[in-house]
Each structure stands twice: as C-alpha cells, then as structure tokens.
Amino acid sequence: MxxxxxxxxxxxxxxxxxxxxxxxxxxxxxxxxxxxxxxxxxxxxxxxxxxxxxxxxxxxxxxxxxxxxxxxxxxxxxxxxxxxxxxxxxxxxxxxxxxxxxxxxxxxxxxxxxxxxxxxxxxxxxxxxxxxxxxxxxxxxxxxxxxxxxxxxxxxxGRRSAARVLAAPLRRDEGETIAAALLYADLRGFTALSESHPPAEVVAALNAWFDRIAGAVHAFGGEVLKFIGDGILAIFPVGAGTPCAACEAALRAACAARAGMAHLDDERRRQGLPPLPFGAALHLGEMFWGNIGAADRLDFTAIGPAVNLVSRLEGLCRPLGKTVLASGALAAETDVPLVALGSFALRGIAAPCAVFAVPESP
Structure with a gap:
C-alpha cells in the first residue's frame, strides 16, 4: 500500500x-x-x-x-x-x-x-x-x-479567559495580576420591570440589552467577564504599551453601547414597551484575573480594588443624571475630551474619586 x-x-x-x-x-x-x-x-x-x-x-x-x-x-x-x-x-x-x-x-x-x-x-x-x-x-x-x-x-x-483556563491548572489561586480598563454597566429600574412584566418579556429585554452592551465591548477588543443579574463587567486588558489604547477602546465601547440602546429604546417605544435606561462606569486599574471558589467548584473572574471602584462609580450615574462616567485614573490616560464633575466619595472606597462624564456626542 x-x-x-x-x-x-x-x-x-x-x-x-x-x-x-x-x-x-x-x-x-x-x-x-x-x-x-x-x-x-x-x-x-x-x-x-x-x-x-x-x-x-x-x-x-x-x-x-x-x-x-x-x-x-x-x-x-x-x-x-x-x-x-x-x-x-x-x-x-x-x-x-x-x-x-x-x-x-x-x-x-x-x-x-x-x-x-x-x-x-x-x-x-x-x-x-x-x-x-x-x-x-x-x-x-x-x-x-x-x-x-x-x-x-x-x-x-470569553476568548481570553477560556484560553487562560485551558492553559492553567484547575486550582484555586491560579491567576495573575493584570492592568485593564474596566467597564461596569447596569440597567436602571430592572427590578420594577421584572415585577410588572411576564418572564418571557423580561428575558427578551435582558437579551436585547446584553446584545448591545456586549456587542460594543467585543467590537472594540474588550471581553465580557461577567453577566451579573442585569449588569455586566467587561475588561480591556492593557497591552505592552501605554494604557491609552485600552482606555480609549473602553470609551468607544461605552459610546457605541449608548447609541445602540438609544435605537433599541426607540424600537421599544414603537412597540408600546418601556425604555431600558442604564448606567455605565469606566476605570483603569489592576486586578487579580484567575480562579477563586471552593476546593472543588471554581469561578474564573477578576477581583480587587479596581473592580470594587468601578461598580461603585456606576452607582453615581443616576444621582448625577449621566449615562456614562469615567474615573480620574482612566481620564488621565486618554485624549478624549471628558467633562470634570468633581471628586466624590464612593461607598466602601477610602479615598474620594475624581469623576468625569462622557459627553453625549463622543
């Protein structure tokens, strides 16, 4: 033969x-x-x-x-x-x-x-x-x-996290400290929506929201790390150079998500459905990216002060009447014009945080 x-x-x-x-x-x-x-x-x-x-x-x-x-x-x-x-x-x-x-x-x-x-x-x-x-x-x-x-x-x-899981042992504490621009976004009034609408409509609304926000994250090179109820945590890892590229990618993703949600809200209004307002926060920092959990049940996630800060910063969107906010740490690494709003105390965060608004027209 x-x-x-x-x-x-x-x-x-x-x-x-x-x-x-x-x-x-x-x-x-x-x-x-x-x-x-x-x-x-x-x-x-x-x-x-x-x-x-x-x-x-x-x-x-x-x-x-x-x-x-x-x-x-x-x-x-x-x-x-x-x-x-x-x-x-x-x-x-x-x-x-x-x-x-x-x-x-x-x-x-x-x-x-x-x-x-x-x-x-x-x-x-x-x-x-x-x-x-x-x-x-x-x-x-x-x-x-x-x-x-x-x-x-x-x-x-997500692709980066999956590759990390496949390449490393399945053990707690397996991970690394990375620098990244973080994006945390959350729907407003979702509890009331879920209480007043059938489950099928609630799931459809969630999926439409996640399509817009996750699609924008992926389009600009980020990765969705977690869906947390009606919220989302995404990262834009800093490469070998300066953090500028990661920060500007996160900003563009947030603006794209805002535009996508505006179109979705117009469509929902035509169908007689309520809009889906949201808030998003951006921050730059370091975090542990890897495995945590019980001895035999692991989760791959990111934890650290930067993650805590970005989630607390998102909580200021409603009282400040803004859709997208950025921390001073992220604002310092980008040439995109942002609007300074002052320094604010964030729950559970020791030092006040300089807060910037992302203009409605990016």
Missing part, C-alpha cells in the same frame, strides 16, 4: 495537530506526497456555539494555505456508506467540469472531509482516499472534542 506513511501519521501524530485546519493541511500534504492528485480539500466540524453551527476549513494544495469559512454546502450529494466500521460516510459527486469531489462524514451534524482533484479520481485513488478516511476518524474525534470544549468555554467565559 502506498499510504503506509500517511496512515502511520494518522495513528501516531494527527490528533496532536494544533487545530482542524492544520490537520487538513498536513493530511492533504501527506496524500499528495503519496501520489494522489489533490487540488484542495475541506474539513467541517460541528461546534456547540451560540451563533455558529459548523466550522469549515478550506485547503489549497498548490500554496498549502488554509482559510476558514462558515458551513459547508454538501447537501444534496449522493451518499454511500463505504467507510466500514469507522462511522464515516463517503459522499461522491462529479463536480461541474472535469473536477471530482469525494467527501467523508456522518452527515451534516458530524465531521465531513472532502477532496477535489484536477480530474475524476481513478478507482485505486478512491480506495486510497477511503482508507485514509477510515484512519482519520479517530484524530477527527479528538479534535472535535477539543473544539467542543474550547467553544463551550469561550461562550461562557
């Missing part, structure tokens, strides 16, 4: 690939080296993601490059089960023109591997691809499990 080297790699090393795209590229390169006429390939995995059902990687043989897309249009291809007990299906179809596609996978909800050549595959080439497909089942299962874990953690923790 010509595939001894490829099959040995699939058994011994393929599951250690850095990701699905890397596995596809390495497998394609092995098969080309074995003399199979491949022009490209595609690999699709189902993932438990709130927005994405499947992820697809496309490989081009000539350049060896891999790009990622969403979904894979394999519906309608006639299927025959030729993969034996590996649990994979071989999908075969003649593409438009001289190209020929062969795909392997258990259907739209499972892994799907597809190849395209410059001409229809010969019977012995199809046999070799079927044999390689059988051996690909195990490393694909390992990669799918890894992708599932990563997608689940990112959905619940």
């Amino acid at each position: 010509r595939l001894n080297t490829t099959l040995a790699w699939l058994v011994d090393a393929a599951a250690e690939a850095a990701g699905a795209g890397e596995l596809l590229a390495e497998l394609g390169a092995h098969l080309v080296a074995d003399g199979l006429p491949l022009a490209g390939g595609a690999l699709t995995l189902a993932v438990p993601h709130p927005l994405i059902a499947r992820r697809t990687w496309l490989w081009r043989a000539g350049r060896g490059e891999v790009i990622e897309g969403l979904g894979f249009a394999a519906a309608g291809l006639p299927a025959t089960d030729l993969a034996g007990d590996a649990g994979l299906r071989w999908l075969e179809s003649v593409a438009a023109g001289p190209a020929h596609e062969d795909a392997v996978g258990p259907g739209p909800d499972g892994p799907m591997l597809a190849w395209i050549g410059p001409r229809p595959f010969m019977p012995h080439e199809a046999r070799d691809l079927r044999e390689a497909a059988r051996f690909t089942a195990a490393p694909l299962a390992a990669l799918a499990a890894k992708a599932t874990l990563t997608a689940a953690l990112e959905a619940y923790l």
Whole structure:
C-alpha cells in the first residue's frame, strides 16, 4: 500500500495537530506526497456555539494555505456508506467540469472531509482516499472534542479567559495580576420591570440589552467577564504599551453601547414597551484575573480594588443624571475630551474619586 506513511501519521501524530485546519493541511500534504492528485480539500466540524453551527476549513494544495469559512454546502450529494466500521460516510459527486469531489462524514451534524482533484479520481485513488478516511476518524474525534470544549468555554467565559483556563491548572489561586480598563454597566429600574412584566418579556429585554452592551465591548477588543443579574463587567486588558489604547477602546465601547440602546429604546417605544435606561462606569486599574471558589467548584473572574471602584462609580450615574462616567485614573490616560464633575466619595472606597462624564456626542 502506498499510504503506509500517511496512515502511520494518522495513528501516531494527527490528533496532536494544533487545530482542524492544520490537520487538513498536513493530511492533504501527506496524500499528495503519496501520489494522489489533490487540488484542495475541506474539513467541517460541528461546534456547540451560540451563533455558529459548523466550522469549515478550506485547503489549497498548490500554496498549502488554509482559510476558514462558515458551513459547508454538501447537501444534496449522493451518499454511500463505504467507510466500514469507522462511522464515516463517503459522499461522491462529479463536480461541474472535469473536477471530482469525494467527501467523508456522518452527515451534516458530524465531521465531513472532502477532496477535489484536477480530474475524476481513478478507482485505486478512491480506495486510497477511503482508507485514509477510515484512519482519520479517530484524530477527527479528538479534535472535535477539543473544539467542543474550547467553544463551550469561550461562550461562557470569553476568548481570553477560556484560553487562560485551558492553559492553567484547575486550582484555586491560579491567576495573575493584570492592568485593564474596566467597564461596569447596569440597567436602571430592572427590578420594577421584572415585577410588572411576564418572564418571557423580561428575558427578551435582558437579551436585547446584553446584545448591545456586549456587542460594543467585543467590537472594540474588550471581553465580557461577567453577566451579573442585569449588569455586566467587561475588561480591556492593557497591552505592552501605554494604557491609552485600552482606555480609549473602553470609551468607544461605552459610546457605541449608548447609541445602540438609544435605537433599541426607540424600537421599544414603537412597540408600546418601556425604555431600558442604564448606567455605565469606566476605570483603569489592576486586578487579580484567575480562579477563586471552593476546593472543588471554581469561578474564573477578576477581583480587587479596581473592580470594587468601578461598580461603585456606576452607582453615581443616576444621582448625577449621566449615562456614562469615567474615573480620574482612566481620564488621565486618554485624549478624549471628558467633562470634570468633581471628586466624590464612593461607598466602601477610602479615598474620594475624581469623576468625569462622557459627553453625549463622543
């Protein structure tokens, strides 16, 4: 058999690939080296993601490059089960023109591997691809499990926090001190809203609010760390340079959220629903970013004086009649014009805090 080297790699090393795209590229390169006429390939995995059902990687043989897309249009291809007990299906179809596609996978909800050549595959080439497909089942299962874990953690923790959890031991006190611009935002009057409206309407309002505020945070490079009831805590980590970029990203996110909520409130009024006023506070400081909790039940979060201050600062939004406030620490690191409101005592914070308002027109 010509595939001894490829099959040995699939058994011994393929599951250690850095990701699905890397596995596809390495497998394609092995098969080309074995003399199979491949022009490209595609690999699709189902993932438990709130927005994405499947992820697809496309490989081009000539350049060896891999790009990622969403979904894979394999519906309608006639299927025959030729993969034996590996649990994979071989999908075969003649593409438009001289190209020929062969795909392997258990259907739209499972892994799907597809190849395209410059001409229809010969019977012995199809046999070799079927044999390689059988051996690909195990490393694909390992990669799918890894992708599932990563997608689940990112959905619940955020991308940076998920990567930190995966890279560190699952123990209390595992973490690090980081500097970041913090954003804390909270709906006003939410208790009254929840008391006077059906649960379905309350959940819909919460989701609409979180869409606007979290969407703005993510758009400017931040990460949502916590949903706390109707509140949200987000961070914009300071990189290798000065804090200016993180602070200005947090400011832009707050202004974008304010604009998004204004549009949402207009829509709610047209539907006869009450608006959703909110307050947001911004601060710059250091915090512990890592694991806390019981011996066998952990939470990944941020704690420290900076977190306490930003949450207390948000409490001034209502009495000061402002939607977005910033601390003096954050204001000192940005060139964005802010309106000084004076120094205020914050509950539980020893020193008064210089408070600035973010103008309505950023």
